[in-house]
Amino acid sequence: MRTFGLIDGNSFYCSAERAFAPELRGEPVIVLSNNDGCAIARTAEAKARGIKMGDAWHLIRERPGVRDVRWFSSNYALYGDMSRRVYEVLAARVPRVEPYSIDEMFLDLDLPEGVDVTAFCRELRDVVRQIAKIPTCIGYGPTKTIAKLANGVAKDRPELRGLCDLRDARARAQLYAELPAGEVWGIGGRTAEKLDRRGVRSIADFVAMDAKQTRELLTVVGARVQAELRGTSCLPLSLIVPPRKGMAVTRTFGQPVGDWATLREAVAAYATRAGEKLRAGGLLATVMTVFCHTNPHNGDPWHSAQRTAQIEPTSDSLALIAEAVRLLRPCWKQGYRYSKAGVMLAELVPAARQPVQLFPTRDPVQSARAMAVLDTINGRFGRGTLRPLATGIARPWQAQARNLSPRYTTRAGEMLIARVW
Numbered sequence: 001m002r003t004f005g006l007i008d009g010n011s012f013y014c015s016a017e018r019a020f021a022p023e024l025r026g027e028p029v030i031v032l033s034n035n036d037g038c039a040i041a042r043t044a045e046a047k048a049r050g051i052k053m054g055d056a057w058h059l060i061r062e063r064p065g066v067r068d069v070r071w072f073s074s075n076y077a078l079y080g081d082m083s084r085r086v087y088e089v090l091a092a093r094v095p096r097v098e099p100y101s102i103d104e105m106f107l108d109l110d111l112p113e114g115v116d117v118t119a120f121c122r123e124l125r126d127v128v129r130q131i132a133k134i135p136t137c138i139g140y141g142p143t144k145t146i147a148k149l150a151n152g153v154a155k156d157r158p159e160l161r162g163l164c165d166l167r168d169a170r171a172r173a174q175l176y177a178e179l180p181a182g183e184v185w186g187i188g189g190r191t192a193e194k195l196d197r198r199g200v201r202s203i204a205d206f207v208a209m210d211a212k213q214t215r216e217l218l219t220v221v222g223a224r225v226q227a228e229l230r231g232t233s234c235l236p237l238s239l240i241v242p243p244r245k246g247m248a249v250t251r252t253f254g255q256p257v258g259d260w261a262t263l264r265e266a267v268a269a270y271a272t273r274a275g276e277k278l279r280a281g282g283l284l285a286t287v288m289t290v291f292c293h294t295n296p297h298n299g300d301p302w303h304s305a306q307r308t309a310q311i312e313p314t315s316d317s318l319a320l321i322a323e324a325v326r327l328l329r330p331c332w333k334q335g336y337r338y339s340k341a342g343v344m345l346a347e348l349v350p351a352a353r354q355p356v357q358l359f360p361t362r363d364p365v366q367s368a369r370a371m372a373v374l375d376t377i378n379g380r381f382g383r384g385t386l387r388p389l390a391t392g393i394a395r396p397w398q399a400q401a402r403n404l405s406p407r408y409t410t411r412a413g414e415m416l417i418a419r420v421w
Contacts (some may be wrong), residue, residue, distance in 0.1 A: 002116060002233055003167060005107035005140040006151040007084065012103035012134065013041035015080040017072050017132035020408045020416060021155060032057055035399045036073055037254055054258040062240070073401035078384070081409045082105060085132045093124060098237045106147065108237055109140055121163055141166035144235045145228035148185040149175075149203075169231065176203035176229070186225040189420035203229065243350065249273045250342025254400040256295065258337045262397055263292065264325055269391040270343040271324040275317035276383070278345070279371055284313040284354060285320070285345035290327040295339035303338075313354060316367045319375070321390050382411045 018024045028045035032038065039055045041044075050067050050223050058068055083102045088208050090097045096108035110119055121138045126142075128136055139150025144164050153175065154164035181203050183190035187273050194217065206214075207229050210407055215223040224234045224329040249270040257263050267290060278285055291306035307327040314320065354364070377386045406414035 001142050001167070002141055003109040003111075003142065003146045004147040004233070005109045005121065005238070006100070006147040007082075007090065007107060007128070007136050007138045008151050008155065009103040010135045010137060012083075013045045013048075013072075013074070013079055017257040017405055018043075019082065019403070024070060025258055027290070030057075030071050030251065031074055032071060032242050034074060035254060036071075036402055040074070040396075055414055057132050064370045066298055071403060073404040075405050075407065077390075077407045078405065079405075079409050082132065082134060084130055085409075086134055086136075089103065089128050089131050093127070096237050101329055106137075106144055109141075117167075118163060118165055121158050125162055135162075137162045137164075139166065139174055140170065141172070142231045142279070143228040143233045144237075145185055145225060146231070149179075149229075150184065167178070172229075172231075176207055179203050181206045181359060184219065184225060184229065190255040191222070194218075207333065211401050215324045215406060244283065244348055246344065246346040246348060247274060248344040249277070250291075250338045250340065251399055253338070255338035255376075255396060256300070256339055257341075257397050260332055260334075260336075260390075263332055263338055263341060264328060265390065265395070266397040267292075267324050267328050267343060268321045268388065269395070270341065271320040272317045272388055272391050274343050274345055275315055275320045275371070276350070276375070276378075278315035281348075282351045283348045284315050284351050285348055286311060286313050286347040288323050288327060289343075289344040290322070290324050290329065290342070292329065292331050292338045292341040294336050296337075300339075301338050303333055303336045306329070307331055312361060313349060314362070314367070315351065316362060316371055318370075318388060319362055320366070321388060325390075360400070382407070 014029045017029060018030065026045065026118065028049050029043045030039045030046045032050060033040045036057060037059065039051055042051050042053065046069055048067060051060065051069065057071065057326040079102060086419070087097060087099060087105060090105060090107065094107050098106040098353065100106055102220070109120070111117060117140060121140065125136050125138060128134055132195060136153040137151055139147050139152070140152050141147050150164040154160050156161055166175065179202065180192070180197050181187055181283040182189065183198060184203060184206070187195070195201070195206060200209060208228060209226065211223060211226065214226050219271050227234050249271065253266065257266065270355060287308065288311050289306055289308040291304070293304035294300045294302055296302055307330060308324070308328055311323045312319070374386055378384065408415055
């Protein structure tokens with residue numbers, strides 16, 4: 001019988017902050033979304049204070065019991081690099097690893113004969129905590145869906161000490177009877193409501209449904225989830241990331257933007273970031289959409305506009321900036337204060353199969369060399385070290401980050417300094 005595992009970082013963003021600030025251990029900590037808006041990560045201590053996922057910080061920060069909670073702005077550079085470190089620790093010890101999200105990774109736990117899976121997972125948690133400084137939980141079972149469910153149980157039940165083994169069918173049957181169907185990976189809120197109307201409330205009820213009826217009600221996706229819960233593996237580990245079909249860089253501004261120059265500067269910065277993502281993935285964009293809109297909640301007049309166009313296949317940031325500004329121009333209207341804008345790219349194609357252009361507007365060889373130099377410098381000294389002037393210098397439109405921790409692992413000037421007295 002195959003064994004899949006899922007390892008998940010506990011309150012990952014908060015744990016990444018604690019990794020470099022030991023004084024935060026045992027303290028209530030939360031991490032806020034862009035513009036220091038809502039809670040998107042909470043430690044157990046913060047949850048005990050009644051802070052819920054998505055709570056607006058400006059509404060709850062003065063609430064009794066919350067004033068001493070330590071909060072941080074989102075530090076995605078740090079979190080992404082900490083995720084990479086966790087992956088490297090796992091990849092060195094597990095036959096195969098499939099990243100699922102920034103804080104979750106599926107594991108191939110088909111270990112050599114004689115190796116105890118539970119002891120191996122316990123040791124794996126310890127080594128990730130020791131080297132990457134991230135506390136984790138691991139769930140494991142005969143399918144990815146069961147491993148995902150086991151991981152959630154391991155997080156919710158402290159008495160399991162971070163491990164949940166659902167390889168045994170009897171253990172699964174007991175758990176299935178206790179948990180609602182909505183706890184299953186792949187069964188969303190609407191699907192759970194649809195099942196509830198048919199009297200299917202627990203996971204056990206869902207597993208007991210007739211397979212043909214499940215397929216008719218929930219299509220092949222629901223049938224696959226049911227088969228996985230029954231112990232039949234339908235979702236193998238994927239070691240090759242499927243090619244992206246589109247990407248977007250959108251942001252809410254730190255303050256309303258009412259003039260053309262500032263709006264153009266922000267969109268140019270988003271196009272630059274989109275170019276970096278394209279080059280990192282070896283892709284070219286052939287369709288671009290640019291949008292902007294005002295704030296629907298602050299009483300300002302509402303205005304929203306977007307433009308889409310076919311563009312010459314490219315990942316050149318300068319070319320993307322030119323196209324983005326061209327599309328933005330008819331979207332902007334004098335007298336409005338914009339709160340958000342974005343650049344979206346679609347119909348992406350691999351750069352290795354770049355379509356031949358009879359009359360390209362840019363020399364592809366020269367463009368590739370220029371972007372390679374740009375990426376090399378920014379890769380060595382940090383993103384944004386070298387950037388097009390069109391993206392601005394002061395950048396008053398940037399999202400607020402009033403309590404941003406240092407980028408300890410990706411910026412030399414922000415590393416921890418050890419002193420010996």
